Amino acid sequence: xxxxxxxxxxxxxxxxxxxxxxxxxxxxxxxxxxxxxxxxxxxxxxxxxxxxxxxxxxxxxxxxxxxxxxxxxxxxxxxxxxxxxxxxxxxxxxxxxxxxxxxxxxxxxxx
Amino acid sequence: xxxxxxxxxxxxxxxxxxxxxxxxxxxxxxxxxxxxxxxxxxxxxxxxxxxxxxxxxxxxxxxxxxxxxxxxxxxxxxxxxxxxxxxxxxxxxxxxxxxxxxxxxxxxxxxxxxxxxxxxxxxxxxxxxxxxxxxxxxxxxxxxxxxxxxxxxxxxxxxxxxxxxxxxxxxxxxxxxxxxxxxxxxxxxxxxxxxxxxxxxxxxxxxxxxxxxxxxxxxxxxxxxxxxxxxxxxxxxxxxxxxxxxxxxxxxxxxxxxxxxxxxxxxxxxxxxxxxxxxxxxxxxxxxxx
Numbered sequence: 001x002x003x004x005x006x007x008x009x010x011x012x013x014x015x016x017x018x019x020x021x022x023x024x025x026x027x028x029x030x031x032x033x034x035x036x037x038x039x040x041x042x043x044x045x046x047x048x049x050x051x052x053x054x055x056x057x058x059x060x061x062x063x064x065x066x067x068x069x070x071x072x073x074x075x076x077x078x079x080x081x082x083x084x085x086x087x088x089x090x091x092x093x094x095x096x097x098x099x100x101x102x103x104x105x106x107x108x109x110x111x
Numbered sequence: 112x113x114x115x116x117x118x119x120x121x122x123x124x125x126x127x128x129x130x131x132x133x134x135x136x137x138x139x140x141x142x143x144x145x146x147x148x149x150x151x152x153x154x155x156x157x158x159x160x161x162x163x164x165x166x167x168x169x170x171x172x173x174x175x176x177x178x179x180x181x182x183x184x185x186x187x188x189x190x191x192x193x194x195x196x197x198x199x200x201x202x203x204x205x206x207x208x209x210x211x212x213x214x215x216x217x218x219x220x221x222x223x224x225x226x227x228x229x230x231x232x233x234x235x236x237x238x239x240x241x242x243x244x245x246x247x248x249x250x251x252x253x254x255x256x257x258x259x260x261x262x263x264x265x266x267x268x269x270x271x272x273x274x275x276x277x278x279x280x281x282x283x284x285x286x287x288x289x290x291x292x293x294x295x296x297x298x299x300x301x302x303x304x305x306x307x308x309x310x311x312x313x314x315x316x317x318x319x320x321x322x323x324x325x326x327x328x329x330x331x332x333x334x335x336x337x338x339x340x341x342x343x344x345x346x347x348x349x350x351x352x353x354x355x356x357x358x359x360x361x362x363x364x365x366x367x368x369x370x371x372x373x374x375x376x377x378x379x380x381x382x383x384x385x386x387x388x389x390x391x392x393x394x395x396x397x398x399x400x401x
Contacts, residue, residue, distance in 0.1 A: 030118040036196060037125045044132035051140045059143040069204050103124055107117050 007066060007074035008046050011086055012093040014038050020104045038100055042093050049092040053082040191340045194224045198337040198382075206380045208240040217241075218384055221333060225342055225398050229333045233385035236326050239312035243359025245334075245381045246352055247367050247374035249278040253287040253302045254294045262302075275364035282349040283310070284328050301329055304395040305348035307361035308332075308383070312354070331386040331393060334362065336370040338379065342398040343369050344386065369397050 006012075017038050021031050051059055058081050065074040078085045137144065197220045201213060209217065214231040221229050231241040250262055250272070259277050263269040287302050288294035310316060310327045327347050335342040345366055352358045360383060362372065372379055386393055 024117050024121075026118050030122075034118070034121055034125065037122070037129055041125065041129045041132055044129070044136050048132070048136050048139065051136075051143065059140070060146055063143060063146075099128070100125065103121060107120060 005071060006043065006046070007071040007078070008089050008093075009071075010075075011090050012042060012046065014042060014097070017097060017100055017104075020101055024104065024107065041100070042096060045092050045096050046089055049088050050078055050082060050085070053085070053088060055081075194220065194340045195337070198335075198340075202242070202337055206242065206244055209242050214241055214384075217382060221335060221342075221382065221384055225333060227333065227393055228387040229384040230387065231384055233330075233387060234326065236323060237314060238383075239309055239314070240359055241384055242380060242382050244357065244378050245306075245367070245370070245372050246356065246358035246361045246378055247275065247372075248305075248307055248349065248351075248361035248363055249276050250364060251278055251282045251287070251302050251305065251348065253298060254289065254291050255286060256291060257286075271368060272364040283307075284348065287348070300395040301346050301348055303363060303365050304343060304345045305363045306332060306334060306345040306366060306383070307349035307351040308347050309352070309354070309359065310347070310350045331388055331395070332383050333386050333398070334366065334370065335382040335384075336372060336379070337382055339371055341370050344393055344395050344398060345383075346395055 014035065018031075018035055021034055026034070050062060054062055058077075062074070062077060062081070065077050068074075078089075082088065198217070201216055201220065203209075203213070209231070218230045231237055250259060253262075259273060260269070263272065282302075282305070287298040308327070310323065313323060313327075316323050327350075329346045329348060331344055331346050333342055334345050343366055345362070349361070352361050358374075358378065360381070362370065362381075367373070370381060372381065
């Protein structure tokens, strides 16, 4: 399943989760659905960390850039306006991914 | 734990977490998100695409979006939501002709979703494109002596569709029936759910005008609005629009109304694929209950 490209996809990938899901006995539709929830959860997390880190006057500009799907421009804006943007986004996303991975691991243990 | 409950368990847990993330986002940044929603409802799809993929209906819900989003999220994806997700992933950001691979993939999605065989190419013939901007057409005269008020069975229909008027000329194949006496239900449906496509731009058209004319005449196509999943079985009854209009096909007033598409600055794209229906078993009109 191809996820919609986002401005942070060069630093955040859900591929490891997709691979983890492959290890469970799930139908393709079920895997797709779970992957979509994971992608969407990561997306919320990244939007939250960026919006939280931006001053009010820059939030609208950020959303306008993101809405235009111009990923390069959006990423440049974020990098310019948010201190340690890459690290902040990566940490927030990794933290969520760990939680999701743990849920999968727990399932395997109980199986 | 039984294997078949793995999905259930994960889906419930992840959706619950997703709901919390969503609630948090709207609670902290609702003002900015509302601003974008109000200022650019269309582009919000791109702005928070991941978010909206699971809450497809919430853009249309206006102020109720938070509740709606939560409700949508805790339900398994229905067919319509799955379709929107798949189209969102497979369609390009720009409205451009699809590649052969894209047409094949999207044709399969549409065939599976709507339970009919559709493709961008049929019997070796294809149009110039299968994804393009649709504009509004007028009604067409159906038989000699036809008038606009004879087009509508109910006052409601007249109220909805009469304002579009009737095109001064006939459709590409003339009248739908040679006389009022010979005008039947099939002819009525053909005018009601017609589209105009750029037959003259189809590859090979100039070399095979006669053959292509026969092929295109009342050929059924599945027309889909990829932004709401609404689909209609339409027939080709006219050629157009001209290239300079910037539009790629036209829809009858009834087609445009059902697809929720508009002309002018608000015009938007549709997918249009040939339906393989050799025995003429698929009725023209809206495709419901997917």
